[in-house]
Amino acid sequence: MTTEKLYLYPLWVRLWHWLNAIFFLTLLVTGISMQYSSPNSSFLISFEKSVQLHNICGILISINYLLFIIGNIFTTNGKFYKIQLKGLFNRLTKQIQFYLFGMFQHQNPPFPVSEKSKFNPLQKVSYVAAMYIGFPIIIISGWAMLFPELVPAVVLNTSGLLFTALFHVIFGFILSVFLIIHLYVCTFASPIVSNFKSMITGWHY
Amino acid sequence: MIRPKIKHLIQFISFFFLLTVFPIPKVNADSVPDQNYSCLKCHGHHTYKYQNSDLGIEIKEAMCTKRVIDTLAFIQSNHGKFKCTDCHDPEYNTFPHPGNLRMELMYVCTDCHGGDPEYAKFHFEDIEAAFYESMHYQRAPDAFTCWSCHNPHSYKTHARFGADISKTVLYDNNICLSCHAHVSKYELLTERDSINILKTHSWLPNQELHFRNVRCIECHTQPNDSLLISHVVMPRANAVRNCTSCHSKDSRLMASLYKYQSLESRKERGFLNAVILNNSYVIGANRNQYLNKLSLILFGLLLLGIAIHTLFRIFKH
Numbered sequence: 001m002t003t004e005k006l007y008l009y010p011l012w013v014r015l016w017h018w019l020n021a022i023f024f025l026t027l028l029v030t031g032i033s034m035q036y037s038s039p040n041s042s043f044l045i046s047f048e049k050s051v052q053l054h055n056i057c058g059i060l061i062s063i064n065y066l067l068f069i070i071g072n073i074f075t076t077n078g079k080f081y082k083i084q085l086k087g088l089f090n091r092l093t094k095q096i097q098f099y100l101f102g103m104f105q106h107q108n109p110p111f112p113v114s115e116k117s118k119f120n121p122l123q124k125v126s127y128v129a130a131m132y133i134g135f136p137i138i139i140i141s142g143w144a145m146l147f148p149e150l151v152p153a154v155v156l157n158t159s160g161l162l163f164t165a166l167f168h169v170i171f172g173f174i175l176s177v178f179l180i181i182h183l184y185v186c187t188f189a190s191p192i193v194s195n196f197k198s199m200i201t202g203w204h205y
Numbered sequence: 206m207i208r209p210k211i212k213h214l215i216q217f218i219s220f221f222f223l224l225t226v227f228p229i230p231k232v233n234a235d236s237v238p239d240q241n242y243s244c245l246k247c248h249g250h251h252t253y254k255y256q257n258s259d260l261g262i263e264i265k266e267a268m269c270t271k272r273v274i275d276t277l278a279f280i281q282s283n284h285g286k287f288k289c290t291d292c293h294d295p296e297y298n299t300f301p302h303p304g305n306l307r308m309e310l311m312y313v314c315t316d317c318h319g320g321d322p323e324y325a326k327f328h329f330e331d332i333e334a335a336f337y338e339s340m341h342y343q344r345a346p347d348a349f350t351c352w353s354c355h356n357p358h359s360y361k362t363h364a365r366f367g368a369d370i371s372k373t374v375l376y377d378n379n380i381c382l383s384c385h386a387h388v389s390k391y392e393l394l395t396e397r398d399s400i401n402i403l404k405t406h407s408w409l410p411n412q413e414l415h416f417r418n419v420r421c422i423e424c425h426t427q428p429n430d431s432l433l434i435s436h437v438v439m440p441r442a443n444a445v446r447n448c449t450s451c452h453s454k455d456s457r458l459m460a461s462l463y464k465y466q467s468l469e470s471r472k473e474r475g476f477l478n479a480v481i482l483n484n485s486y487v488i489g490a491n492r493n494q495y496l497n498k499l500s501l502i503l504f505g506l507l508l509l510g511i512a513i514h515t516l517f518r519i520f521k522h
């Protein structure tokens with residue numbers, strides 16, 4: 001493994017990332033509180049508070065998302081999110097094989113971190129999917145529910161909000177699954193916390 | 206050959222255009238019971254004419270809005286087949302109306318409907334008892350009657366027959382708003398300052414959405430097992446403020462607004478409280494049980510996978 005220091009996470013990425021993490025976690029907890037609300041649940045946040053917090057964090061995470069988009073358009077960080085389709089499948093299988101078997105046999109990672117490529121193929125695909133597919137969908141459906149008068153009242157004899165809400169909830173679930181895998185994969189470094197430190201200091205060891 | 210066709214088309218279209226600009230009145234006097242024309246020729250309009258026999262001329266005057274009756278709404282109402290004089294004294298046929306008619310004693314609902322087996326399903330007696338308990342009656346026992354809410358000239362059953370919930374909500378809320386948004390009716394019953402509904406409900410987010418999708422009585426009455434429409438309007442302290450009384454799987458909407466529908470149909474497509482879905486989506490009350498189970502299973506598998514991977518990491522270290 002490389003021992004040289006790489007400055008991978010510029011300040012704006014770190015700022016975006018930790019704000020994003022805070023908002024996302026709040027949205028997750030308040031979202032679950034609303035979906036599973038009951039008159040006598042005490043361990044979750046109250047419905048009224050949840051609605052308020054969820055609305056506020058939803059708006060903030062959208063603004064923060066603009067930072068991410070603008071940052072990736074106007075700085076070089078955007079290039080890490082460009083996917084080369086040719087040979088992608090092979091690269092993905094290689095990385096998966098490494099996560100499932102290789103890393104237990106103390107093999108070297110097939111795509112080590114470098115200045116040219118910050119992410120391995122699997123990271124790249126999942127980050128692109130989460131940030132450029134999942135986020136737009138959940139943000140748009142969320143805003144639609146913030147302004148329900150814009151949603152067609154009845155679609156196919158069913159409340160139009162139902163479709164919006166189902167979409168929103170399903171993508172919320174998918175992004176939560178992403179989050180858990182993301183967190184777990186971030187512990188693959190040694191020592192375990194070094195990736196988290198990198199995201200704070202900006203330096204990758 | 207084409208030209209005349211276009212000409213016809215243009216005539217046809219302009220005919221329709223004219224129709225929309227000058228709508229042909231849908232109601233003509235014939236569809237009102239004949240006798241009613243003699244009243245509605247004055248009470249159906251904002252102006253009326255009468256013959257001043259002393260001067261021998263016809264005089265035109267304004268009818269005060271409170272005395273104007275919406276003819277169409279009257280015909281479509283539950284009592285639309287009635288003659289005006291079925292409820293009002295036939296002496297009203299004379300004009301000016303005799304002064305003693307001011308003291309006319311009006312019927313109450315149970316005068317006609319009480320004990321009638323045909324109307325047993327409406328439970329008039331139970332409703333009457335509930336009404337006496339209501340805070341409106343308690344605060345103005347002499348002035349507040351069934352007619353205060355059930356406009357004698359336009360009351361039409363909605364909740365029981367209306368398949369369209371949003372129309373029912375609109376209709377029922379307009380009953381409350383006839384006073385709570387109109388001081389002129391409100392101030393007849395109290396000395397209290399008018400209550401600004403928008404302000405007193407400012408704690409309710411998406412206020413407009415809520416008022417379009419739930420009725421005032423959902424929060425201001427206690428659902429009653431035997432009545433479709435609970436009639437005990439409670440004092441403000443007892444109003445529902447707890448969001449989860451609607452936004453949860455035991456949503457009270459199923460016992461009030463959706464009571465009639467929920468008796469008809471049961472679970473659909475795995476959704477909790479599915480009947481609500483035809484009109485609304487209520488966070489917390491409409492969950493899909495299949496999606497719930499699926500998400501739990503996927504989540505469990507994810508955690509299991511991570512656990513196994515972790516074990517391998519520990520033991521192969």
Ligand code: HEM
Pocket residue numbers: 008009013017020021024025077118123127130131175179182183186195196197198199
């Ligand atoms: C408490 C929650 C979170 C923690 C502790 C965390 C941790 C980390 C760490 C350590 C990295 C650097 C490693 C790497 O580049 O892969 C990272 C990067 C990243 N994380 Fe997270 N993360 C969290 C939440 C999220 C969420 C909710 C999202 C989006 C849904 C997200 C998206 C990303 C992205 C896109 C990157 C790459 C950023 C870049 O360098 O351009 N993270 N995260």
